[in-house]
Amino acid sequence: MVAKRGSPGDVRLLVRISQLYYRMHLSQAQIGEQLGLSRFAVGRLLERALEENIVRIEVVHPAARLVDLEDRLVGRFGLDAALVADVPAASGDAADDLARDAVAELAADLLAQRRPGGVIGVSWGRTMLAVARKLAQGWTSATEIVQLNGAASRSDQPTRVGEILERFASTSGASFRGLAAPAIVGSAALRDALMRDPAIRETIDLARTATTAVFGLGIPAPDSPHLASGFVDEAEQARLRSMGAAGDVIGRFLGADGQVAWPELDARTIGLSLAELASKPLRMGIAAGAGRGPIALAAIRARVLNVIACDESTAEWVLTHG
Amino acid sequence: MVAKRGSPGDVRLLVRISQLYYRMHLSQAQIGEQLGLSRFAVGRLLERALEENIVRIEVVHPAARLVDLEDRLVGRFGLDAALVADVPAASGDAADDLARDAVAELAADLLAQRRPGGVIGVSWGRTMLAVARKLAQGWTSATEIVQLNGAASRSDQPTRVGEILERFASTSGASFRGLAAPAIVGSAALRDALMRDPAIRETIDLARTATTAVFGLGIPAPDSPHLASGFVDEAEQARLRSMGAAGDVIGRFLGADGQVAWPELDARTIGLSLAELASKPLRMGIAAGAGRGPIALAAIRARVLNVIACDESTAEWVLTHG
DNA sequence: TTCGATAGTGCACATATGAGCATGGATACT
């Protein structure tokens, strides 16, 4: 007669079987033979040992947290993939640089894994530069790299759009095409006029054919390259923020709900539209650094991205507030 | 291209696969499908996750310690079984009572599990009384219960040998037979004379046919019922201890090496010999309470037991000193 | 006592996993 369920000897049997199975790596049949039980009985007792928490199986690596965040982002928002970087939660410019690098590495890894071909559209900014610098030789077989949106010509900080395009192209053997125009101009009319310029138009048309887009998620800080380009004065910047702009995607500012924050300003913005962006099969948005939570959530809601790369605190903000 | 071994993305893959496998309970094939890997690759990565301690599987129940001690006792000394009771390591008479009860319960459980038949030999003492009181109705189909060694007639503490035999018998439907003689007498000649007495001889002969023996392991304390029976005076008791007697098994005192400590005294002892005891297929020795380590080890070395039941501190002592 | 409910048992069969091996692609060394 075997010890009854719930008796002290019963737990001991579960413990013994668990140790034989998980520690000694005996088969259930061997254990059964040794203890005079059928292999079925052993299997069922092992199942009970698991149920009753006599055996604990856990994923203990620190990265487990991050993978968990990724899975929750994918599950909650129906994304294609999510990458959450392991970044100590510090603040300051140095910490932001670290976060950018870590997130950029993940983004570059994912691109290499997916090996997107054809035309790839890219935006610019510090984050995109970090990604460009992490790309390994031969990461893709793409044929052409194209700039998705205008670059500030008068920014105090160089936008480095040239280096970004050049690196994306040189590491992959693709050619590249820049967009020789400001991000945001003074009026919708001027924007429309520029968009009709043949060189600009050709680039935008090429960008429309891209099946992959990679872009950073920006915040409306006073030193944002978009806002500092000279066509958006301080009053307009203040108005933008007061309208609840969470940040920008390829130069276009979104509110927390994922809608364009200020349509009139959007009409003065040069580059692919958000609707066009949202139609790409692979569109990766990258958010690194403090305060990126709102724009990340807005971009997710707008569905302008289906792959997000961000740091831990951004991921947590999004999951908390989304 | 999959992330290279050692790269950060590699660990993340291991973590993700581990979570899908151990937490979500997907099959390796499903995981492979989902991540674009063969099921073999998934299996190998899971193996690596285990090797690299990304996944930890442990038996967490408090009883695991005890089961571990049991396994080590069985393995180290080639026993048939070992039972280690979960007893808080306290000292004092109350603690000893608790330990005795806990060990007795395990011993009774094991007996019920083995269901020994035929003739069962038993010794007496506080430990055996505790075992007798734990026996459940119908624990065995044995036909006869027989006393293995003489009982002190003049002990200050009643030996309760009657109750022990009666309980062993009444819970199993067996009849019982006592041994109406002292444990130790004054001379070998007197011992031999008693052993020739028909009633005593019959009981001993019956005990020789027993295939199962259950007995306590005693220590040579001044209040030991064996020593207090009147035939061993204080000088002899002191001599016994000075000869290094670790304790007794069915009234026969053993040295630390498992040899009979004092052959002349042994020749004055009534009951089964240790060699006869050691030939039984199932012979369970029970040691509960402080200071039982040495006699437990001695009994193991003498092979007079092949099943031991003891408390945690005794088990640890034996493993440390054996 | 008799009956029904319940939980445990062993089985046949389907599925999942592991082991050994041949292959191919990369690396390092000459």
Next chain:
DNA sequence: AGTATCCATGCTCATATGTGCACTATCGAA
């Protein structure tokens, strides 16, 4: 450049495990 070596890969085949089911022992209530 040529070549030896090392690994990772995916295969086949053997083993191990899980599932659903029919059967039985046990226990409590009528």
